[in-house]
Structures are given as structure tokens and as C-alpha cells.
Amino acid sequence: MITQNVDGLHLQAGSSDVIELHGNIWHNLCANCGRPAAEAELDAGTPPACPHCRGLIRPGVVWFGEALPAPAWTRAAEVLETADIFFCIGTSSLVEPAASLPRYARSCGRTVIQINPEATSHDEIAQYVLRGRSGEVMPALLQAAWPAWPA
Numbered sequence: 001m002i003t004q005n006v007d008g009l010h011l012q013a014g015s016s017d018v019i020e021l022h023g024n025i026w027h028n029l030c031a032n033c034g035r036p037a038a039e040a041e042l043d044a045g046t047p048p049a050c051p052h053c054r055g056l057i058r059p060g061v062v063w064f065g066e067a068l069p070a071p072a073w074t075r076a077a078e079v080l081e082t083a084d085i086f087f088c089i090g091t092s093s094l095v096e097p098a099a100s101l102p103r104y105a106r107s108c109g110r111t112v113i114q115i116n117p118e119a120t121s122h123d124e125i126a127q128y129v130l131r132g133r134s135g136e137v138m139p140a141l142l143q144a145a146w147p148a149w150p151a
């Protein structure tokens, strides 16, 4: 699972292999050295500072204009290169570079399925476009594919 969400809800819901392209708001890191910061370090001052380099502690998310974490981006590309199907679900497909992933999946010969209530630029490249909310379309798709899937 590759997500642009920073809320950590995929992990909380039990997904075990999540690539968080834009980070996780529940994680903190040093803005200077990038070292992950433990929760207890947030109480070390206002604003909290890194005990190793005195850089400021910040949320572990990607802000507009920042590069994506290289390990997450590399892993996302590797997953796409080996996936059978790429579901592009519930995204406006406007924020780059994440928005380029469906196009990359197509260039790797993957089947791309777009699920979104609104049209996006990826409707043109997806082999299948399912219009609707993910919370409605995905259960119906799973039920159709595997009738034993709980409704």
C-alpha cells in the first residue's frame, strides 16, 4: 500500500506494509539532522530541540516544496514494477511526484484501475475507471471478485 495520507490510519487499521510517501504526522524528526525524535524529546523545551545537534524538532511529514523521503519513493517504484494491478484510489492526482505513480505503473505494463468520485487526469491512462467513493466501490469490487468476502 502506497499512501499520500499522513494520518497513520492505514497502519492503525491493520495494514502491515504501508509506504507513507508524505510521512506520518505521529512521527517527529530533527529538521537539521533528520534523526527521528522520541515523544519524550518533545518535552525538552519550547520549541523542542534535537539533543544531538540542537536542530528544531518538527512533524515527520513532507511539506509543500520538500522532496519525498528517498527510501519511500524508491520502495514505491519497486512495488509498482512488480505489482499485477495498481489501484489509484481516492486522490485528486494533483500533487507531484506522487501523481506520476499511475503513469509509471502503466509504463511498467501494469493494469491501472482508477477509483474516485470525480474525474482526474488519470482517467485517460487507467484501463478501468470506477466512479464512486472508495468506501463503497472497494467493498463492492471485493464482493464481486470473491463472493465469500464479507458484505
Ligand SMILES: [Zn+2]
Pocket (backbone or CB within 6 Å): 030, 031, 032, 033, 034, 035, 050, 051, 052, 053, 054, 055
Ligand atoms: Zn538533530
